[in-house]
Amino acid sequence: MGLQMDAAALNGFLGREFPQVAADFRVERVAENLAELRLIASERNLRPGGTVSGPSMFALADLAIYCAILARIGPVALAVTTNASIDFMRKPAAGVDLLGECRLLKLGRVLAVGDVMIRSEGVDAPVARASMTYSIPPRG
Amino acid sequence: MGLQMDAAALNGFLGREFPQVAADFRVERVAENLAELRLIASERNLRPGGTVSGPSMFALADLAIYCAILARIGPVALAVTTNASIDFMRKPAAGVDLLGECRLLKLGRVLAVGDVMIRSEGVDAPVARASMTYSIPPRG
C-alpha cells in the first residue's frame, strides 16, 4: 500500500488542475494516510486585523484531505466533497501561515473520511478542526 | 421583536466592514428569522467548468446567518462562527448565481443557530445545506 503521489507530484498536480488556488497553498508533507498543507498568508485571504478568513480555512481543510486521498489513489480529479464539519476554536495568529494536517481515517470503495487539524505556524493550540467526507469515483 | 436592520442597511454595513467580500454578495431579502443572500457568479469564485467553489458556498452560508443575526440585534461586528456543517448534494448550475436562504432557529444569550439552504437561481433541487452556529458577544 505505497503512495501513488508524493508532495512534489501533488504540488505539480494542483498547479496544473487548480491554478487559481495553487498560489495560496503548498503541500508540505505526505505519508501513509497523512497530508500536511500550508496556507500562505497573503492579502487575498486575510481579513482586516490580519487573520485568515473562515472560507480560506475551509479551503485548506478541503484541499488537505483531497491531497491525502490522491496520495493513495493517484491523480483523480473527480473526487468531490460531500460533507464538511468545522469547529472554529481560536483566532489565528495575525499575519502567519496556517498549517492543516489531515489524517485519512477511511478510504473506502465510495467514501473517504478524514479530519484536519489547523494551527497557526509556531502555535500549538489548534485554530480549527474539520471533518471531511469525500465521494470518490469508481476505481478499476 | 422588530428588525434592527433591513436589506439595504445590511448591504451598506457589509460594504463598509467587509469591502473585500461585499462585491461578491448581495442581501436580497430579510424578515423575522430569515435572510436570503445572493452569491454573484464571477471569475473570482468559479472553478473550471463554470461552477461555484466549495469555499465560496461556505462563505455564502456564513454570511447568510451573519446577516440574519444582525437583522435582529443590529450591527455587531464581533459575532464569530463557532461551527459549520455543510452537505454538498448537487453540482451547481454553470454560470448561474447561487441563492442562500437562512432560517434563524435560535438566537440565545451566547449562541445563535441557523440553517442555510443553497440553490442555483431558477433550480429547485438544493445544491447544499449548511448548519451554522455563531457565538455572539454579550448585549447590554
Next chain:
Amino acid sequence: MGLQMDAAALNGFLGREFPQVAADFRVERVAENLAELRLIASERNLRPGGTVSGPSMFALADLAIYCAILARIGPVALAVTTNASIDFMRKPAAGVDLLGECRLLKLGRVLAVGDVMIRSEGVDAPVARASMTYSIPPRG
C-alpha cells in the same frame, strides 16, 4: 415517483426488524420526501427532570430519515448512517413526546441526505435539528 411504503407499512417493518426500538417510536406521517416520527416519552428514554436524553433524540433523527428513505425505495434493511450532525438548541418540555420531521433533500445512487427538525409536541420552537447522511445499497 409514488411511495413504496406508507406509515402503516413502515410501522410494521420497524416492529419486525427492530423490535427493541419499535416500542419507543411511531411513524405518524409519510409523504413524498417527508416522514414524521413520534418518540414516545417513557421511563426508558427520560433523564432526571423528565426530559428526553440526547441519545434518544439521535435515535429519533436517525429513524426519521431511515423511514423517509424506505418510503421511497421500499424495505431495504441494509441502509446505514454515515454522518449525523445535531444541534441541540433548547431543553425539551418535560414528560412530553417529541416529534421529528424529516425532509429528504437528496436520494442519490449511493447517498441520501436529509434534515430532521425535532420539537416537543405542542411547542413551536425547535428542540434540536439534525442533518443525516445515509449510504444506500445498490438497487437493481
Next chain:
Amino acid sequence: MGLQMDAAALNGFLGREFPQVAADFRVERVAENLAELRLIASERNLRPGGTVSGPSMFALADLAIYCAILARIGPVALAVTTNASIDFMRKPAAGVDLLGECRLLKLGRVLAVGDVMIRSEGVDAPVARASMTYSIPPRG
C-alpha cells in the same frame, strides 16, 4: 492546571448522577485534556447481529467529552451538549466493547470542544469519529 477528578471520582459521579446509564459505561483513563471510556457490550445496546447501535455510540462520545471536561473543572452537572457531528466509518466488531477516546481541544469560558475516536476493543481501524461541543455554565 491539574486534574479536578480522576477516573475513580468520575465513575462515582456518573453512578450517582446518571444511574440509568452508568451500568453501560466505565471511565478507563483520564489525563490532561484526555478521557477514555468503555461502552460495555450488553443486550441493551446491541442490535441484531451483535453490533452496537448508533445511539449507543452517540452516548459514548457524549459521555467521553463530558468526563474530559469534568476532569478539568470538577463535578458540574449543568454542562450541556450543543453540537455533535459523527462519522460512522466501519461496522463495530460483534459482541466486543467499544472504547471512546476524547481529546479536549478547547476549554473556553463558555464553550468546550473535543473529538472522540471510537474503536472496537482490540481493533485498530476506527469505527466512528465524533466532534462534540459543550456549553459550560459560568464558573466563579
